[in-house]
Amino acid sequence: MPLPSPGQQPSGAPAPDPATTPTAPRPAPAAPAADAAAHVKQREIDAEQRHVDRAYERLDAMRGEAQALMREGYKQAQVGTMGSLVERDTMVFRAELWARTLDAADDGLVFGRLDLHTGDVWHIGRVGVRDADSEILVVDWRAPAAESFYQATPEDPRQVVRRRVLHCRGHKVVDVEDDLLDPENAPDDLVVVGDGAFLAALSRTRDGSMRDIVATIQQEQDDAIRAPADGSVIVRGGPGTGKTAVALHRVAYLLFRHRQRFGSRGVLVVGPNPRFTAYIERVLPSLGEGGAVLHSLGDLVDGTTANHHDSAAVARLKGATAMVPLLRRAVDDTPAGAPRELRIRHRGTEVVLDARTLRGIRRDLLHRARRGPNSQRVAAAKAVLAALWERLASRGAGRGEKEAFLEDVAARDEFAVFLDTWWPLVKPLDILRGLADPARLDRAARGRLGREQIELLSASWRHTAATGDVSFLDVALMDELDGLVGPLPRPRPKIAGVPEEDNPYIVDGYDIFTGEAVRAAAPADEIREVTTYADRMARAGRTRDEAEEPAEYAHIVVDEAQDLAPMQWRMLKRRGRHATWTIVEDPAQSAWEDLGASAAAMSDALGERRRHEFVLTTNYRNPAEIARVAARVLERAVPGATPARAVRTGGEPPRLVATGPGGMPDAVRAAVTGLLDEVEGTVGVVAPVGGTAPYAAALAGFPARVQVMDALDAKGLEFDAAVIADPREIAEQAPSGLRTLYVALTRATRSLVVVTEDQDWAADLMGVEPARA
Numbered sequence: 221m222p223l224p225s226p227g228q229q230p231s232g233a234p235a236p237d238p239a240t241t242p243t244a245p246r247p248a249p250a251a252p253a254a255d256a257a258a259h260v261k262q263r264e265i266d267a268e269q270r271h272v273d274r275a276y277e278r279l280d281a282m283r284g285e286a287q288a289l290m291r292e293g294y295k296q297a298q299v300g301t302m303g304s305l306v307e308r309d310t311m312v313f314r315a316e317l318w319a320r321t322l323d324a325a326d327d328g329l330v331f332g333r334l335d336l337h338t339g340d341v342w343h344i345g346r347v348g349v350r351d352a353d354s355e356i357l358v359v360d361w362r363a364p365a366a367e368s369f370y371q372a373t374p375e376d377p378r379q380v381v382r383r384r385v386l387h388c389r390g391h392k393v394v395d396v397e398d399d400l401l402d403p404e405n406a407p408d409d410l411v412v413v414g415d416g417a418f419l420a421a422l423s424r425t426r427d428g429s430m431r432d433i434v435a436t437i438q439q440e441q442d443d444a445i446r447a448p449a450d451g452s453v454i455v456r457g458g459p460g461t462g463k464t465a466v467a468l469h470r471v472a473y474l475l476f477r478h479r480q481r482f483g484s485r486g487v488l489v490v491g492p493n494p495r496f497t498a499y500i501e502r503v504l505p506s507l508g509e510g511g512a513v514l515h516s517l518g519d520l521v522d523g524t525t526a527n528h529h530d531s532a533a534v535a536r537l538k539g540a541t542a543m544v545p546l547l548r549r550a551v552d553d554t555p556a557g558a559p560r561e562l563r564i565r566h567r568g569t570e571v572v573l574d575a576r577t578l579r580g581i582r583r584d585l586l587h588r589a590r591r592g593p594n595s596q597r598v599a600a601a602k603a604v605l606a607a608l609w610e611r612l613a614s615r616g617a618g619r620g621e622k623e624a625f626l627e628d629v630a631a632r633d634e635f636a637v638f639l640d641t642w643w644p645l646v647k648p649l650d651i652l653r654g655l656a657d658p659a660r661l662d663r664a665a666r667g668r669l670g671r672e673q674i675e676l677l678s679a680s681w682r683h684t685a686a687t688g689d690v691s692f693l694d695v696a697l698m699d700e701l702d703g704l705v706g707p708l709p710r711p712r713p714k715i716a717g718v719p720e721e722d723n724p725y726i727v728d729g730y731d732i733f734t735g736e737a738v739r740a741a742a743p744a745d746e747i748r749e750v751t752t753y754a755d756r757m758a759r760a761g762r763t764r765d766e767a768e769e770p771a772e773y774a775h776i777v778v779d780e781a782q783d784l785a786p787m788q789w790r791m792l793k794r795r796g797r798h799a800t801w802t803i804v805e806d807p808a809q810s811a812w813e814d815l816g817a818s819a820a821a822m823s824d825a826l827g828e829r830r831r832h833e834f835v836l837t838t839n840y841r842n843p844a845e846i847a848r849v850a851a852r853v854l855e856r857a858v859p860g861a862t863p864a865r866a867v868r869t870g871g872e873p874p875r876l877v878a879t880g881p882g883g884m885p886d887a888v889r890a891a892v893t894g895l896l897d898e899v900e901g902t903v904g905v906v907a908p909v910g911g912t913a914p915y916a917a918a919l920a921g922f923p924a925r926v927q928v929m930d931a932l933d934a935k936g937l938e939f940d941a942a943v944i945a946d947p948r949e950i951a952e953q954a955p956s957g958l959r960t961l962y963v964a965l966t967r968a969t970r971s972l973v974v975v976t977e978d979q980d981w982a983a984d985l986m987g988v989e990p991a992r993a
């Protein structure tokens with residue numbers, strides 16, 4: 221669907237006149253023009269309403285059929301054979317999915333119509349609907365027949381004479397808006413009406429959630445949405461060009477056209493932070509697709525949630541692939557607190573394994589550990605026991621004593637405690653905590669980090685060790701470590717009444733992993749299975765690697781991909797080794813400095829598959845007044861970059877408020893108070909990274925539509941009004957700071973207020989004269 225210039229008809233037909241005037245290929249009736257126009261339009265709306273009513277009647281019938289199918293599925297359960305249970309599950313699953321899709325389609329079921337020069341008329345909607353005689357009432361927007369709705373232009377009308385957008389409130393048609401694409405082939409009585417409702421829709425109030433754009437997808441966006449499924453799609457474009465919207469509609473498209481392939485292994489959508497995933501989470505369900513999994517980069521690893529961004533200097537270190545060998549060496553290093561030697565006394569003889577011998581055993585075990593040291597725990601116990609026996613044998617012990625010796629040592633507390641400290645089971649977080657020790661970090665880095673870098677990193681992990689806080693990049697490191705340390709063995713659950721001897725990790729009453737004595741668990745008078753030490757070790761070895769790999773997906777969407785560090789790409793790659801990808805990025809908004817390294821890591825994740833690249837050029841979010849200011853900052857941040865074209869005018873001109881030292885929170889509060897009267901929807905307050913606290917305090921008790929966040933967390937979001945606090949600090953916090961400020965300046969759909977202590981700097985940067993707070 222081609223886009224209107226500001227203040228013009230959405231496309232195609234020459235529409236010089238304001239608008240609500242219906243225009244026709246033939247001259248419009250003379251007078252009274254306004255009344256006649258309203259009458260013609262109402263007649264068109266009434267006609268569409270009749271069609272929409274029929275479609276809703278059939279939708280209700282289809283929902284009834286889906287419910288009946290579900291009931292039928294449950295009935296089959298009563299038959300009870302294995303086969304019928306499987307059929308029942310499939311039937312119920314499909315019927316439920318279908319029922320959910322139909323429910324989601326209820327809101328705005330029909331939104332478009334195509335009149336072809338063949339005389340055919342197609343209505344386009346959220347799902348396909350047929351009447352009882354199988355006549356098509358509505359074509360699903362993702363079906364090939366609907367393609368012209370988004371793709372036809374006056375230059376290439378694709379048989380479409382008139383394209384109509386229907387605006388509905390609930391089940392009621394409230395407006396229609398036409399594009400005349402092929403006047404030559406228009407029948408004499410064809411009516412064309414329109415009032416620029418598309419542009420009006422763009423300036424609607426924001427309620428904090430993104431909405432689908434299915435009725436108004438533009439041609440260049442549709443190209444990306446419907447790109448072939450055989451490769452990966454990369455969508456680039458400036459802020460507000462609809463990149464996120466396109467990626468989400470592509471997921472709905474892929475699931476519709478290739479459900480078998482993408483539905484079974486699933487789709488993962490990854491956004492920069494949880495605020496962003498909450499913002500987009502309604503889009504796919506509103507398109508009838510509830511199956512995709514949404515995650516932020518901070519919660520991709522089970523049981524971990526990032527709660528802060530690292531400073532730019534720390535992020536540069538943690539995000540680079542140089543972390544891979546460093547982490548590997550940290551995993552292989554002797555654990556902190558490991559004993560230097562082992563002394564065991566057996567029947568009056570002391571057997572000692574000295575530091576050198578223990579180091580040799582460790583090296584050997586690590587060499588053999590394909591799945592990380594955690595999987596070698598049983599092997600470690602065996603190797604130490606074997607070395608002890610060798611020592612004893614060298615001092616004259618006979619072969620016949622071996623079993624008794626091993627039984628004796630393995631059962632001892634001191635051996636369990638030794639094993640637990642010498643070869644502990646480790647979790648990724650333990651390794652990061654260990655790296656809080658500068659000496660250990662230096663060893664792992666093999667001298668490749670300078671003193672300042674060691675201090676920065678170890679300070680960051682000291683904070684983690686003390687508080688348990690992890691950063692977004694720590695999550696990527698923990699995911700890397702997950703693979704390096706290997707899965708933790710999963711002990712079988714304790715079952716009441718079952719003696720602990722059945723647990724393969726219990727050796728003679730001791731849990732060889734934790735060192736816990738569990739002898740008391742089995743009642744003394746219970747008859748026990750008689751097993752040897754060797755039986756139990758063999759059993760332990762067999763069950764050791766049961767932990768799960770991270771889930772793999774058939775398709776992965778990465779939003780704000782320009783910000784991903786190489787280590788984060790590695791984390792995603794592990795989840796999509798066989799996936800196709802949709803990548804959404806705008807290098808001009810990147811907070812990550814080494815764009816080359818990031819691009820290489822992305823390329824590695826995407827693999828050899830074909831890539832389809834698209835560039836979106838129109839800014840649907842910012843009014844031209846805000847876009848102009850943002851473009852000035854873009855020119856400084858990325859000289860030569862082309863800003864997207866803003867289609868709307870009529871926003872408030874951006875305001876610059878100057879304040880004195882220490883006056884920032886009060887000035888921000890005053891700006892927000894003013895904006896709450898000006899706009900009905902959300903007001904976003906964007907602060908420097910790590911600097912939200914004073915503003916959150918100043919705005920305590922304000923309505924929930926006021927949201928405070930730092931500039932990195934503002935990525936991808938939009939608000940009716942935005943207040944940028946301390947732009948200079950945002951710009952100077954990192955080498956990529958000006959780009960981050962550019963992101964912050966492009967969040968508002970209507971009003972933008974920038975509050976600064978450095979008025980000359982800000983006025984020069986933005987080209988706006990300051991007012992005093």
Ligand SMILES: Nc1ncnc2c1ncn2[C@@H]1O[C@H](COP(=O)(O)OP(=O)(O)OP(=O)(O)O)[C@@H](O)[C@H]1O
Binds near residue numbers: 840841935937938
């Ligand atoms: N074709 C369209 N019809 C209606 N609204 C649209 C259309 N395309 C985009 N929008 C709206 O424009 C706004 C910006 O879209 P979106 O967030 O997808 O842009 P983006 O390119 O991802 O921006 P950013 O780079 O800042 O994250 C959203 O409100 C979206 O709904």
